[in-house]
Amino acid sequence: MTGHAGFEDFGGSRRSYGAHDVIYYEGDPVKKLYQLVEGSIMLFKLLPDGRRQVVEVLQVGDIFGLAEGTEYEGTAETLTKAVVSEVELHQVERSAQLQQKLTKCLISQMNALHEHAVLLGRKSATERVASFFMYLVPNRGGPGCIGPDPAAADDCCDLELHMTRQEIADYLGLTIETVSRVISDLKKRGVIRVEKADKIHLGRVCDLCQITGIH
Amino acid sequence: MTGHAGFEDFGGSRRSYGAHDVIYYEGDPVKKLYQLVEGSIMLFKLLPDGRRQVVEVLQVGDIFGLAEGTEYEGTAETLTKAVVSEVELHQVERSAQLQQKLTKCLISQMNALHEHAVLLGRKSATERVASFFMYLVPNRGGPGCIGPDPAAADDCCDLELHMTRQEIADYLGLTIETVSRVISDLKKRGVIRVEKADKIHLGRVCDLCQITGIH
DNA sequence: CGATCGCTTGACCACGATCAACTCCCGTGG
DNA sequence: CCACGGGAGTTGATCGTGGTCAAGCGATCG
Structure with missing residues (x-):
């Protein structure tokens, strides 16, 4: 995006x-x-x-x-x-x-x-949201993804969604409430940090990738 | 197909x-x-x-x-x-x-x-199965579908699925049991007749089209 | 400072998944 | 010809995820 x-x-x-x-x-x-x-x-x-x-x-x-x-x-x-x-x-x-x-x-x-x-x-609500976020991480989540860049000390990333919760829901085949709940849950689990509604910080990209269903 | x-x-x-x-x-x-x-x-x-x-x-x-x-x-x-x-x-x-x-x-x-x-x-299980069957009806269900051919006296059709219930389920994002149940229900409602597991007769194509979610 | 819109949270419900038993069909061999 | 076995399909009982409905929260703007 x-x-x-x-x-x-x-x-x-x-x-x-x-x-x-x-x-x-x-x-x-x-x-x-x-x-x-x-x-x-x-x-x-x-x-x-x-x-x-x-x-x-x-x-x-x-x-x-x-x-x-x-x-x-x-x-x-x-x-x-x-x-x-x-x-x-x-x-x-x-x-x-x-x-x-x-x-x-x-x-x-x-x-x-x-x-x-x-x-x-075939994916659960959590897997869908996690996959969606991973789409937004450059060079990750795809078939060529072999984990974090070993050259980089950390593995964090900042995302801009550019989409409302309703648009995300309609993209992922969910409701707005479910999207919101999943995001809250990921936040609670420490996988993501929500800076603003459409700005997400990932502490470790791998943590998120782990719950996309691809691994 | x-x-x-x-x-x-x-x-x-x-x-x-x-x-x-x-x-x-x-x-x-x-x-x-x-x-x-x-x-x-x-x-x-x-x-x-x-x-x-x-x-x-x-x-x-x-x-x-x-x-x-x-x-x-x-x-x-x-x-x-x-x-x-x-x-x-x-x-x-x-x-x-x-x-x-x-x-x-x-x-x-x-x-x-x-x-x-x-x-x-966005579609329910019944709508998915109905839509799937409609894909198999030539010249119907698409954007150009304006109901039954007025020249034809009846509006029936015979379909060959060429797919097992498992394959249909994996295509429609459902389980094999749900596909089976929906087909049984459509049969009970008189919308379809199941000649063999993979041969379906439609009495009136429009009846089926009505439950695809498109109308 | 209130109004509005987008988002979150809670309580409850229903659709479809899961697990398990059973039926049907068809092919094979006695 | 029928008995048997196996795989596909059906049906039932129960569970859980995600939908629905409703209230509350929090930014942004007039």
């Missing part, structure tokens, strides 16, 4: 959004392809009775706005102020280079979706 | 598998890109304690075997006898035409994953 220096830039025209702006709604006609350049954005879908599922929380470099038909199949909303690069669809069809970058992005997002399916289908 | 006449063929070399064959395991080195030509295949991931999540049930034409790194991030196993088309990775990188087909497939699979996230995160 934090900015990375280098990503596969699509080089479209840039546009800025404020926090909690909607870029497109589910059902809007498809016009463009978007790439997140700066900030963070979520994609979500709604059931007719109002239940919401956040299906992706986008990283810098991620693609969105793709659809099979002529309408978007979900809503795209910024979590923070964000900068987005827009490319016309017909441009993408023509450029082989863009296609190749696109493929790379899609594969990476696909893997994230697979991992998230495991979270939603 | 049933074969479609036309799909974006990648034209690689074909290979046949028996039912319940593993095409690759999680962690195997990535060598090829696969496309499902005939039959059905599931992709799943395991947690170290044995919990399993089926992350995709592939349709004919779907792509699999993509990875960010050098290892597969999940296991691919056939559900039925299947025919698969294999393409070398470097071939894909070169061919612009293949890239374009690939993109199309990935978008379609991505949408299915989004829909599945809604199911896993």
Whole structure:
């Protein structure tokens, strides 16, 4: 969710959004392809009775706005102020280079979706919240994670969530109350420290990683 | 899950598998890109304690075997006898035409994953099973579904699951017992008729669609 | 200083998980 | 042909996690 220096830039025209702006709604006609350049954005879908599922929380470099038909199949909303690069669809069809970058992005997002399916289908509330926090720790929790950096003396980390409890709940398939309770419990157990509602300090990253269900 | 006449063929070399064959395991080195030509295949991931999540049930034409790194991030196993088309990775990188087909497939699979996230995160057990059955009804349940075909006198349909209760449970994020109970309940309510364990008859498709949570 | 919104906490409930027994189906061999 | 065995599926009883409903807390802003 934090900015990375280098990503596969699509080089479209840039546009800025404020926090909690909607870029497109589910059902809007498809016009463009978007790439997140700066900030963070979520994609979500709604059931007719109002239940919401956040299906992706986008990283810098991620693609969105793709659809099979002529309408978007979900809503795209910024979590923070964000900068987005827009490319016309017909441009993408023509450029082989863009296609190749696109493929790379899609594969990476696909893997994230697979991992998230495991979270939603098979993890407990505590494991979900712990996994969510671990997503936000750079270079950790992934397949290449072999514990703390031996060069670093400590193993702590500060996280900025950029999401309300409701957004986190809708991302993790939980209720706002459960998210709150789990966070309180992790705090009580000394695994995390809550500086502000959306600022979390991890004393030892490994402690948190231990309860993601991955180990 | 049933074969479609036309799909974006990648034209690689074909290979046949028996039912319940593993095409690759999680962690195997990535060598090829696969496309499902005939039959059905599931992709799943395991947690170290044995919990399993089926992350995709592939349709004919779907792509699999993509990875960010050098290892597969999940296991691919056939559900039925299947025919698969294999393409070398470097071939894909070169061919612009293949890239374009690939993109199309990935978008379609991505949408299915989004829909599945809604199911896993926000639907009840009954809604999950009903949604799963509706996936298997051709041309129904999707965004273009406007009820039964007015040309057809009836609105019934026969489904072949090709999956055990355990596989269905692992796909829907439930236990085998819950899947069994929901199916028994739908049977009692007259929504479905169970001819054999994996053959389901729907008297009126709309009745089932009504309980997917989508309406 | 009150109002509002986001968050937390408590009490209770229900859905689905767990554990265990039982049935059904199908294939094999006597 | 039927008896047997094994695996898949069903059903029942009970438990526990997370949802629901409701009240309280704490920042931020007018």
